[in-house]
Amino acid sequence: MKILVQKFGGTSLATNELRSRVCALVADAKSAGYAPVVVVSAMGRENAAYATDTLLNLVKQVNPEPLPRELDILLACGETICGVLLANQLTAQGMPATFLNGEQAGIVTDGNFGDAHIRCVKPQKIMECLEQGLVAVVAGFQGRSDSGDLTTLGRGGSDTTAAALGVALNAEYIDIYTDVEGVMTADPRIVDNARLLDSINYNEICQLARDGAKVVHPRAIEIAMQKGTPLRIRSTFMDSPGTFVSNQIYNITEPVKIISDRLITGITYTSNVVQIKVQPSNSEPAERTDLVVFRAMAEAGISVDFITVQPSSIMFTVSREKAHRAEILLKELGLAPDMEFNCAKVAVVGAAMTGIPGIMFKVVEALDERDIDILQAGDSYTNIWCLVRQEDMKKAVQALHDKFELGNY
Numbered sequence: 116m117k118i119l120v121q122k123f124g125g126t127s128l129a130t131n132e133l134r135s136r137v138c139a140l141v142a143d144a145k146s147a148g149y150a151p152v153v154v155v156s157a158m159g160r161e162n163a164a165y166a167t168d169t170l171l172n173l174v175k176q177v178n179p180e181p182l183p184r185e186l187d188i189l190l191a192c193g194e195t196i197c198g199v200l201l202a203n204q205l206t207a208q209g210m211p212a213t214f215l216n217g218e219q220a221g222i223v224t225d226g227n228f229g230d231a232h233i234r235c236v237k238p239q240k241i242m243e244c245l246e247q248g249l250v251a252v253v254a255g256f257q258g259r260s261d262s263g264d265l266t267t268l269g270r271g272g273s274d275t276t277a278a279a280l281g282v283a284l285n286a287e288y289i290d291i292y293t294d295v296e297g298v299m300t301a302d303p304r305i306v307d308n309a310r311l312l313d314s315i316n317y318n319e320i321c322q323l324a325r326d327g328a329k330v331v332h333p334r335a336i337e338i339a340m341q342k343g344t345p346l347r348i349r350s351t352f353m354d355s356p357g358t359f360v361s362n363q364i365y366n367i368t369e370p371v372k373i374i375s376d377r378l379i380t381g382i383t384y385t386s387n388v389v390q391i392k393v394q395p396s397n398s399e400p401a402e403r404t405d406l407v408v409f410r411a412m413a414e415a416g417i418s419v420d421f422i423t424v425q426p427s428s429i430m431f432t433v434s435r436e437k438a439h440r441a442e443i444l445l446k447e448l449g450l451a452p453d454m455e456f457n458c459a460k461v462a463v464v465g466a467a468m469t470g471i472p473g474i475m476f477k478v479v480e481a482l483d484e485r486d487i488d489i490l491q492a493g494d495s496y497t498n499i500w501c502l503v504r505q506e507d508m509k510k511a512v513q514a515l516h517d518k519f520e521l522g523n524y
Contacts, residue, residue: 116245118286119149122156122255122277125166126294127351128197129159136351137201138208140292141250145210149287150245152280153212154255155201156273157193165193167256183228187257187267191217194254194273202252212250215240217265220251221283222258222276224266231258231266233275233338236283253280271332278335282342289344291331292351297358298323298330300521301382305509308522312380314359319380319466320348322497326462327385336360378474379465379519382512388420389438390455390490390502393429393445404450405429411444421460421491421502430491432458432502458490459508463515464498475499481518487511 121144123137137153144151159166170189174181198214205212221237244251255273260266268275274291281289298320301309317340324333330348339346339360349357395404405424412419417437423430433441438454445452468474475492478499482489487510491502503511516522 117149118152118245118284119144120152120154120277120281120284120286120289121292122154122273122290123292123351124273124294125156125159125163125197127292128155128201129163131204133351134201134204135208137292138205138210140351141205141210142208145250152241152245152251152253152284152286153201153205154253154273154277154280155194155197156255158197158200165196167193184264187228188265190267191254191257191265194256198252198254202250205250205252210250211248212252213244214252214254215244216254217257217276218259220253220276220280222279224258224260224268226260226262226264226266228264228266230269231260233258233268233279234261236279238280238283241280241284271334274332274335275338278338278344278346281344281346282338286344289335289339289346291335291346291348293330293348294350294352295330296350296353296355297348298328298360299381301512301516302328302384305384305512306382306516306522309516310522311355312358313356314361315380316362316466317360318497319464320358320360322462322464322466322495323381323383326383326464326498326500327460328381328383378467378471379463379521381464381521382515382519383462383464384508384512385460385462386505386508387435388432388458388460388502389435389441390421390430390432390458391438391441391445392453392455393450394427395429407448408445408450411448412441415440415444417441417444421493421500423491423493432460432491455490457505458502459505459511460500460502461508461511461515462498462500463519466497468499469496477518478515481514482511485510485514487514 141151157167167190202212202214219240223234224231241251255276257267277289296311298312299309303309321333321336346360347357419431421432487503487507489501493500
């Protein structure tokens with residue numbers, strides 16, 4: 116049995132007409148000889164009746180800090196409603212289907228409400244459905260903890276569900292359907308000449324996702340990568356092969372093509388971040404200032420990024436939502452944080468840049484040519500980050516895209 120996991124995002128499922136398009140894609144998969152497992156998100160986006168953000172805002176009206184366990188039960192309703200509708204719509208169109216919630220699909224998680232991690236998958240019920248010729252429609256974003264509680268997997272959790280099922284079921288492919296054509300060299304809303312990447316490897320797309328590209332959740336990539344299950348990032352609304360994600364970028368059955376090395380894969384960004392600078396305390400505390408600062412952030416549940424620790428200063432970034440809380444905590448420690456609001460992180464990503472001289476020079480040159488100040492910089496073996504002012508973000512992304520000629524084939 117050839118199994119194909121198809122995951123559809125909320126914008127692909129918002130109306131009966133859009134779900135009819137999804138049904139057609141499921142029919143295409145069946146015609147191609149696959150047994151489809153369809154993973155769904157909640158319908159629509161914020162302000163849509165059953166969207167996750169709508170349900171979240173509903174409970175926050177009565178309690179600004181909702182009970183985590185009860186909140187997960189509520190948020191899981193969006194995927195359940197959507198899955199039941201789609202299963203019925205598929206059946207009405209001649210493709211008998213059944214709906215399974217996260218627990219029924221065998222998604223076993225830890226007990227971290229709101230951001231649970233999948234411990235294992237027990238897909239026996241899914242296999243029973245497929246052996247009966249049924250389309251298995253599975254609620255993404257949800258599972259059951261070892262203690263029996265319903266849990267949700269955090270933002271992008273339906274991608275994670277699809278990847279976990281694809282690995283557990285030994286699927287031929289995991290297809291992630293979105294409202295964009297595939298993975299682009301940059302956000303096409305910012306860069307006019309951004310182009311579609313036909314193929315990309317796991318490391319590159321994972322880095323792009325972690326640096327702000329929202330086409331697929333990085334946790335899903337990491338799960339698929341563990342077994343080498345290929346992914347295809349595709350559009351629900353266009354007949355396009357999309358972007359193929361695997362360990363091997365090029366299909367060795369195709370004629371060999373002499374091409375230039377692709378040093379840089381894409382440019383991405385994260386907006387609305389705040390840079391915090393802290394000078395070591397002059398009071399000579401019993402512990403180093405960096406230990407005190409990062410312990411306080413950890414205990415408050417504040418994620419820190421873009422960390423630079425020097426004898427003379429400590430710099431890091433937090434999300435805009437957490438900045439006020441971070442500032443209060445640092446002042447309570449007797450420190451005087453310098454807060455740089457309205458920042459953005461832009462990233463140059465490419466798995467082939469390791470050991471290649473001149474990449475950082477081109478980054479600095481590109482931003483300097485557009486009079487863009489670099490507030491902070493860092494790198495890993497696959498990317499280079501630069502912190503810039505929010506007002507310069509779009510200009511910086513375009514400048515870097517142009518400098519590395521990513522709009523050229």
